[in-house]
Amino acid sequence: MVHTSPRITSMIRLRTHDDGFWVPEGGMDMALGGYANRVARVDLTSGTVTYEEINEQDARLYIGARGLGVKYLLDNGATVDPDGPDNMLAFMNGPLTGSEATMSGRMAIVTKSPLTGTVSDSHIGGWSAARMRWAGFDALLFTGRAESPVYAYVEDGKVELRPATDVWGKGVHDTVPHFQDRYGDDVSVMAIGQAGENRVRFASIINEHDRAAGRGGMGAVAGGKNLKAVVIKASDDTMPKVEDRDAWRPVHQRALGVILDSEVTAPKAGGLSLYGTNVLMNPVNALGGIGTRNSQTTQFDGAEKISGETVRETMLVGDPTCHACPVACKIEVEVKDGPHAGVHMESLEYEPAWSLGANCDVDDPRVLAKLIDQCNDYGMDAIEIGNAISMYMEATQNEYVTGGGIVWGDTDTMVATVDQIALREGVGDLLADGTARAAEQIGHPELAMTVKGQAVAAYDPRAMKGEAIGYATSNRGACHLRGYTPASELLGIPVKTDPLEWKGKGELLKIFQDLHSFSDSLDLCKFSAFAQGAEEYASQYSVIVGEEMTADDVMVAGERIYNLERHFNNLAGFDGKDDTLPKRYLEEPGTGPAAGSVVELDEMKAEYYAARGWDDGVVPESKLRELQIVQ
Amino acid sequence: MIEAKLYATLRAIAGSKTVTLERQPDTVGAALEELIDRFPDLRAGLLSEEGTVRPFVAVMVDGRDIRHLDGLDTPLEGDATLDIFPPVAGGSR
Incomplete structure (x- = not known):
């Protein structure tokens, strides 16, 4: 049964440092616990930052993160041009984000997608979300467009816009350490790479090197705003604690206990924890659900070679986790031999292993690690890009394209094409607008495995x-x-x-x-x-x-x-x-x-x-x- | 001869990705019985105390989960594909 407690005593409060750590303005007065009760509105055009409280009625109705983010987007206008400065890019926490709750290290990034024209949200784990809460924020709402590249620096309940000209043009893997060197280890960086800067329509925002707010073109919106990164400095010294421990303890123990006991999620024992999401490659293939060669067939002969089992056996070097998560589903891998030896990345997930693997007829997980690592560095959705390339491969197969095209399984050309897409060079400029638009340009929209302009994922709908x-x-x-x-x-x-x-x-x-x-x-x-x-x-x-x-x-x-x-x-x-x-x-x-x-x-x-x-x-x-x- | 294909944590228990079934089982139940006889540690992962397939364990014959066929009575033809998965799930991004 749901255990409830008096409203005030169960409120989450930021612990106050001995030296008088900043306490979020209004947070103590808000009737609802869980929220920092502080939202920053950042007008990139004027460079101004204003702060406001959470609307309590909206919070009751739409909770936070995804729901409240969509409400902010709706209030901003559903008909805004997603490519224009009026579009909003909202970094949204929920009332549980960064708390003691198990698996609560998540935030939603919400915008009107330049890929689909719909509202879209994409979620990230790691530590950025928790740090945003620890720094005293529920939401950062960006509108407008900066005159020159900037990043948002977030600390102690304040947001400052600072010049980012020295990191503009750099990939995520150079941008993140740049800010860590400058601000110390207790910072989280959410950044775009060159793909976002170049408005690739499926550009991502990457969190802490390799964790993607992958879908919907969040990075393209950031790039259009000249917003290179959001840098958050905070430590768990300011992690909110539930004051009513008697109420919280049994609820937390139950919520954590079912995670620990589940045969799917059990740490170091469940399939998700041991093999990561790519544990799905074999079972979905077994039931005929792996779209192959741009979904021309639905079973892939090379599934075992790129499966979670094979990756664990041959490439695994670590299993990092997110804030408050015992599952640790991330699969940190290193390529130990072959032309891409030395690639070290986190994490080789199921969806991109399918899109760049089976769907492009690639059965070498070392190449997949390279391709996904490229996507993370440039900041691109590895699901969309695999579909875009496989669409182009089928167009090549059918002789719909001039020039050499890309043949199935040609991994060297795929690696080069990923570069071209991020930099909008050659055929990359065509594919950078997404699978659907590119297929339309080629004159064969039927080759695009997309819905509302966004590409499908790793479950063939004919089988599931x-x-x-x-x-x-x-x-x-x-x-x-x-x-x-x-x-x-x-x-x-x-x-x-x-x-x-x-x-x-x-x-x-x-x-x-x-x-x-x-x-x-x-x-x-x-x-x-x-x-x-x-x-x-x-x-x-x-x-x-x-x-x-x-x-x-x-x-x-x-x-x-x-x-x-x-x-x-x-x-x-x-x-x-x-x-x-x-x-x-x-x-x-x-x-x-x-x-x-x-x-x-x-x-x-x-x-x-x-x-x-x-x-x-x-x-x-x-x-x-x-x-x-x-x- | 039917080969049972094992996945994820089941492989470590059997020490192999595939096991050739030597008794020529004619049902899934008979196939699991042989597997468990040869690798007793598989029992805890596959079957409940009542002898039914445990929840979330997927046993597939030619890509069809036996929960949608005849369960442990599902017949096995000579060229059948038998895939056995422990509880697995995921789905990133």
């Missing part, structure tokens, strides 16, 4: 029907993480469903989307959902924020946030016609165990919209009122 409706209806373009239905179709969480069966998947997807919308707003790592559920989310929120929340309340809040995003997209011009899939998935059957299977899109959309209460992809006024999005 939950992902089919998930990709099609995702509010940020094709995405596996809006509603992680593979938990059900592969594992059986919360129930085992047949991956080839479409019926019921629309309803299942809604549950996952709503649950994740809430955890993304707390902000807890999505992998918590492999062991925790709405009960654990509710009980932690209740104690830390100090307002009772039930598991049912969690699902309603998640539904509200998901509908808020959809409402934003509706205002930006999206409707049901945009909830679709590439023709390949509808007409060309999968192979292997997915042989004969195509996606029953119309039936699934009808079921999903009915579950959502939407009219052809549009949130009706009645639903907006029901969820208190409008009054």
Whole structure:
């Protein structure tokens, strides 16, 4: 049962240093615990920084991080030009970020995507989010465009804009140590590389060398604003503690205990902890869900060679973790031989191993480490770039391109092409606008495995029907993480469903989307959902924020946030016609165990919209009122 | 001969990625019985105390999870592919 406690006694408070450490203005007066109650609005055009408190009603409705970030974006205007200075780039913490809660080292970066034109959020772990909380902030909201490159320096409740001309043009791997040398080890750096500077539409913001706010082109928005980095200096001396230890202890023990006991997440024992996310390569391939050669087939002969098992056996050198996480799913690898010997990076994850591997017919994990390392240094989404290159490879196969093109498995050319994309040189300039735009330019849009302009991830929708409706209806373009239905179709969480069966998947997807919308707003790592559920989310929120929340309340809040995003997209011009899939998935059957299977899109959309209460992809006024999005 | 393919933590227990099943089992249940006879430490990872496949363990025959077939009674043909996964999950970025 949810354990609640009196509001005031359960408030998280910043501990005050003996020497009078800064205490966030207004934080002690806010009725809700958990929040620093401090937001910085940074106008890069004028160079001014203003501070404000959190709107309590918005915090109750939209929680924080993803949800509250989308609210700020909506208030900023759904029709702003994503490429222009009016677009907002919001770095958002939730009420649990940086706290003692397990897996709470997460923040959302929220913007209107220059890749999709939708609202988009991308999350990062590591330590930046926690440090932002420890430095006294819930949110940093950037608008405008600086006249020359700047970075934002954040410390003790203040934000200063400082010149970044000396790091402009540098990759992330040079930018991060530049600031660490200058400010010490207790800084976190979120930076763009050359890709963001050059407005590559899928440029990422990279956190601490290799952890990406990967999707949606966050880095392109930062680059357009001349914002090179956000540098945060803070230590866990100022980590918020729950004052009511009696209330917190059993809630925390329960939430941590299920993570420690889960056969998926158990530290040093569960598959996720031992092998990282790439432990999925073999099982998804076994069921015929690995799109190969731009999803022309759905099983990859080289899956074992690039799997988490092989990487652990041949390349693993470390397993770093994030703030307050015992799982440590990161896989730090080093290439020990071959032309890329010496590449040392963190982390070789499943999605880019698929996009740059199977989808481009590459079965050498050493090359994958090199390619992903390049993406991290330049600051680019390794999922999108793998799809863009595989699309170009199929165009080459079909003789749709002039010149040499790129043939399947040509890793040397792939390495060179990644450079070209980041620097917008040669064919790279074409691919830098994303898979969909590039395919359109080539004259063959059917080669783009994209939804709303963003490329698909590592689960072929013909083999996993939950992902089919998930990709099609995702509010940020094709995405596996809006509603992680593979938990059900592969594992059986919360129930085992047949991956080839479409019926019921629309309803299942809604549950996952709503649950994740809430955890993304707390902000807890999505992998918590492999062991925790709405009960654990509710009980932690209740104690830390100090307002009772039930598991049912969690699902309603998640539904509200998901509908808020959809409402934003509706205002930006999206409707049901945009909830679709590439023709390949509808007409060309999968192979292997997915042989004969195509996606029953119309039936699934009808079921999903009915579950959502939407009219052809549009949130009706009645639903907006029901969820208190409008009054 | 049917080969059982083992993944992730199961490999360390069996000391191999694949195990050739020598008794020519005609069901998944018989195949697991042989595997556990030869590698007793696999039992705890695969089966519950009641002898059913543990939750989150994926046993696939030709890419289909036996939870959607006939469970341990799922027949094994001579050229069947048998994949056995401990609980695994992920999904980055």
